[in-house]
Amino acid sequence: MKLTSGFRHGVHPREEKGLTSQLPIRRMPFPDEIVLPLRQHAGNPATLCVKVGDHVERGDPVGLADGWVSVPIHASASGTVTDIGWWPHPDGSMAVAVRIAVDRYAPQVPRPRMVPHWEGLSTDEVVRAVQDAGVVGLGGAAFPTHVKLAPPSDHTVHTLIINGAECEPYLTSDHRTMAEYPARVMFGIRVMMHAMQVNKCVVGVERNKPDAIAALQQALPADLDITILPLTVKYPQGAEKMLIQAVTGIEVPSGKLPVTVGVVVQNVGSVAAIAEVFETGLPLIERIVTVSGHGLRRPANLIVPVGTKLRDLLAFCDGVTPDAAEVIIGGPMMGQAQANLDAPVLKGTTGVVVLERFETRLDKVYPCIHCGRCLEACPVFLNPSLLGDLARVTRYDDMVDLHLADCMLCGSCAYVCPSNIPLAQLFQAGKVALRRAKVGAA
Amino acid sequence: MSTPIVPKLIVTASPHVRSQDSTPVIMWNVVGSLVPIIAAAAWFFGVSALLVVLAAALGALLTERGIGRGGTLADGSAVITGLLLGLTLPPGLPLWMAFLGGAFGIGFGKLVWGGLGQNVFNPALVGRAFLQAAFPVAITTWPTVGGSFWTLKGDLFAFPFTRPNTDAITSATPLGLLKFEGKGTDVLHLVIGNTGGSVGETAALVILACGAFLAYKSYLNWRIPTSILFTVAVFSTLLHLIDPRRPDALFMLFSGGLMLGAVYMATDLVTSPVTNRGRWVFGAGIGVLVVVIRVWGGLPEGVMYAILFMNALVPFINRATQPRVFGTRLGSAT
Numbered sequence: 001m002k003l004t005s006g007f008r009h010g011v012h013p014r015e016e017k018g019l020t021s022q023l024p025i026r027r028m029p030f031p032d033e034i035v036l037p038l039r040q041h042a043g044n045p046a047t048l049c050v051k052v053g054d055h056v057e058r059g060d061p062v063g064l065a066d067g068w069v070s071v072p073i074h075a076s077a078s079g080t081v082t083d084i085g086w087w088p089h090p091d092g093s094m095a096v097a098v099r100i101a102v103d104r105y106a107p108q109v110p111r112p113r114m115v116p117h118w119e120g121l122s123t124d125e126v127v128r129a130v131q132d133a134g135v136v137g138l139g140g141a142a143f144p145t146h147v148k149l150a151p152p153s154d155h156t157v158h159t160l161i162i163n164g165a166e167c168e169p170y171l172t173s174d175h176r177t178m179a180e181y182p183a184r185v186m187f188g189i190r191v192m193m194h195a196m197q198v199n200k201c202v203v204g205v206e207r208n209k210p211d212a213i214a215a216l217q218q219a220l221p222a223d224l225d226i227t228i229l230p231l232t233v234k235y236p237q238g239a240e241k242m243l244i245q246a247v248t249g250i251e252v253p254s255g256k257l258p259v260t261v262g263v264v265v266q267n268v269g270s271v272a273a274i275a276e277v278f279e280t281g282l283p284l285i286e287r288i289v290t291v292s293g294h295g296l297r298r299p300a301n302l303i304v305p306v307g308t309k310l311r312d313l314l315a316f317c318d319g320v321t322p323d324a325a326e327v328i329i330g331g332p333m334m335g336q337a338q339a340n341l342d343a344p345v346l347k348g349t350t351g352v353v354v355l356e357r358f359e360t361r362l363d364k365v366y367p368c369i370h371c372g373r374c375l376e377a378c379p380v381f382l383n384p385s386l387l388g389d390l391a392r393v394t395r396y397d398d399m400v401d402l403h404l405a406d407c408m409l410c411g412s413c414a415y416v417c418p419s420n421i422p423l424a425q426l427f428q429a430g431k432v433a434l435r436r437a438k439v440g441a442a
Numbered sequence: 443m444s445t446p447i448v449p450k451l452i453v454t455a456s457p458h459v460r461s462q463d464s465t466p467v468i469m470w471n472v473v474g475s476l477v478p479i480i481a482a483a484a485w486f487f488g489v490s491a492l493l494v495v496l497a498a499a500l501g502a503l504l505t506e507r508g509i510g511r512g513g514t515l516a517d518g519s520a521v522i523t524g525l526l527l528g529l530t531l532p533p534g535l536p537l538w539m540a541f542l543g544g545a546f547g548i549g550f551g552k553l554v555w556g557g558l559g560q561n562v563f564n565p566a567l568v569g570r571a572f573l574q575a576a577f578p579v580a581i582t583t584w585p586t587v588g589g590s591f592w593t594l595k596g597d598l599f600a601f602p603f604t605r606p607n608t609d610a611i612t613s614a615t616p617l618g619l620l621k622f623e624g625k626g627t628d629v630l631h632l633v634i635g636n637t638g639g640s641v642g643e644t645a646a647l648v649i650l651a652c653g654a655f656l657a658y659k660s661y662l663n664w665r666i667p668t669s670i671l672f673t674v675a676v677f678s679t680l681l682h683l684i685d686p687r688r689p690d691a692l693f694m695l696f697s698g699g700l701m702l703g704a705v706y707m708a709t710d711l712v713t714s715p716v717t718n719r720g721r722w723v724f725g726a727g728i729g730v731l732v733v734v735i736r737v738w739g740g741l742p743e744g745v746m747y748a749i750l751f752m753n754a755l756v757p758f759i760n761r762a763t764q765p766r767v768f769g770t771r772l773g774s775a776t
């Protein structure tokens with residue numbers, strides 16, 4: 001197998017990781033209230049299994065998996081269900097959510113539970129345990145992890161790739177996970193390799209995390225074929241297809257899943273979450289969140305209970321500066337700007353970034369001058385300049401012919417655009433319009 | 443816990459950060475890079491050169507301000523058009539003609555297409571082509587180099603629509619000398635720029651240096667000038683070897699408007715291809731046309747028409763050189 005360390009094109013945004021990259025992970029205290037939307041993952045939302053007035057212990061389910069591509073949601077603190085209804089969701093919409101008033105004086109100790117011993121379990125049993133624990137991809141997309149553990153039977157997986165690239169500016173949660181919990185990461189890899197019956201694993205980490213790379217090297221078990229691969233520092237190095245190309249040299253065919261080339265990619269945070277399931281039996285009820293940005297008074301890497309409201313999270317970090325203007329869930333390249341600070345931290349929330357006013361994109365938009373910078377930035381070699389022209393006149397069908405479906409909305413084109421054209425937004429609008437048209441036709 | 447106060451939340455679509463180079467930054471850097479070229483022009487041709495450039499720029503700016511949509515002067519692109527047009531004109535051209543050229547270049551070369559980013563042809567060259575067609579004598583009247591800085595060359599202040607007084611001492615450009623009289627010019631003079639010619643086209647070395655600065659800052663794409671100059675060098679060397687009376691590569695490269703055209707005109711972002719492969723093709727096309735027009739055409743110089751012709755082909759070049767989308771192989775389904 002050819003080992004390379006990069007893909008073509010891409011961009012180099014200011015990293016800004018120094019704000020938090022050397023800060024140890026700390027635990028945030030339980031807030032007074034947690035809010036758990038039932039829609040936190042890709043696939044079907046969970047189905048409600050509690051009612052108003054119920055008492056829940058930490059780790060009890062409040063929503064059950066609805067089908068195969070779905071996972072349950074668990075209470076991240078013990079308390080009383082006070083309300084079930086619409087609540088602001090970080091994606092900008094409203095979603096049905098369970099509100100729990102946290103018991104101020106509860107010990108917050110989960111109920112005693114069986115911890116499955118991984119070696120005795122079959123693939124199906126591991127997959128079931130991971131699904132029951134509500135584990136999803138912690139890199140942001142929140143795709144249910146167990147689905148990727150059980151690839152379709154007509155494909156064989158030869159390599160498991162662990163994504164520790166963390167190419168988004170500001171974010172350091174994966175970095176700290178690898179640097180502080182390398183043994184847990186290795187244990188998670190061991191369970192996954194066992195479950196998937198894969199003999200080879202590569203962990204891709206960008207070179208700007210030397211301490212994480214060193215910690216992982218130290219923790220490498222002797223009996224497994226695991227490689228730590230330092231990667232070029234470039235955005236979007238952590239995009240699935242870019243990472244696969246960097247590790248294997250293979251381009252995943254357009255419109256196909258990575259499994260068609262015998263590869264499965266899991267985020268390093270998800271690996272740690274799986275390890276936790278088989279160490280403590282606890283479901284995914286808290287996650288590591290980077291809270292950062294020049295608009296925040298005290299940046300930090302925090303273990304945050306899922307369902308903590310942004311308001312409480314920012315307050316715990318001593319609040320924001322007077323010039324703070326934009327609060328983003330995720331990184332600044334692909335994250336979502338928040339209109340309501342009551343929106344909660346979800347399983348897929350990698351970070352919260354607060355930008356100051358001058359850092360935002362509220363600038364004049366100029367016409368496209370056809371400089372071609374977006375073509376040189378696009379990691380999947382599209383022509384964003386032309387696609388943008390088509391999107392503005394809503395010629396979405398023509399965009400399909402120009403491979404709109406291959407756009408992963410990484411935002412590299414809009415990042416480099418000197419005319420400040422919101423290309424990624426235009427493409428997202430095109431994708432949504434096409435999806436709606438398809439639903440309408442069916 | 444205290445409530446953090448964010449007085450007014452800004453909500454924009456991702457990405458929320460952007461690179462430092464904005465369109466006005468690029469444009470004004472190009473304007474800045476023209477300053478040494480204008481200074482060289484003033485050194486060789488005196489105050490006349492400055493007046494011609496100023497008149498062309500004024501024509502461009504007033505037109506952009508007058509009939510363009512509001513607020514587009516600040517992006518700097520009209521300034522570039524005006525200055526570049528001025529640099530391609532003879533130092534003794536009546537100022538009203540230079541002004542008219544600037545106005546026509548912006549009006550018909552840019553605004554009628556829809557303004558910045560929409561035009562197919564380089565606006566400065568559209569202005570020059572108009573002048574070439576309208577005033578064929580005035581635009582090929584080349585005052586001699588030298589004299590005092592304050593000497594006014596040609597008939598700068600000719601009244602509009604009168605016949606300019608062209609009795610002043612004139613000379614021919616190196617290309618004209620070669621074409622019509624069969625005389626060569628020392629390459630050293632061409633490189634430095636103390637020959638007859640347009641205001642800002644003669645100082646080849648200065649233009650190259652300014653272009654190198656822009657390429658270093660990635661405000662212009664080095665592939666286009668490289669491709670043009672390489673093609674011209676190869677093609678003219680070939681012709682020179684076949685018939686030694688034809689000019690050699692060095693003469694071809696450093697004479698006429700080739701340097702200014704290759705570095706500043708052909709690299710105009712709006713009217714050049716967006717793909718890197720397309721840029722090589724575009725440059726090669728210009729290079730071939732320049733040599734063809736110079737060697738076999740009726741005019742001594744062909745850079746302007748070569749670039750305008752290739753401008754017209756840019757949409758086709760773009761389409762033919764689309765990058766291969768990630769995960770698709772040549773020949774597989776598109």
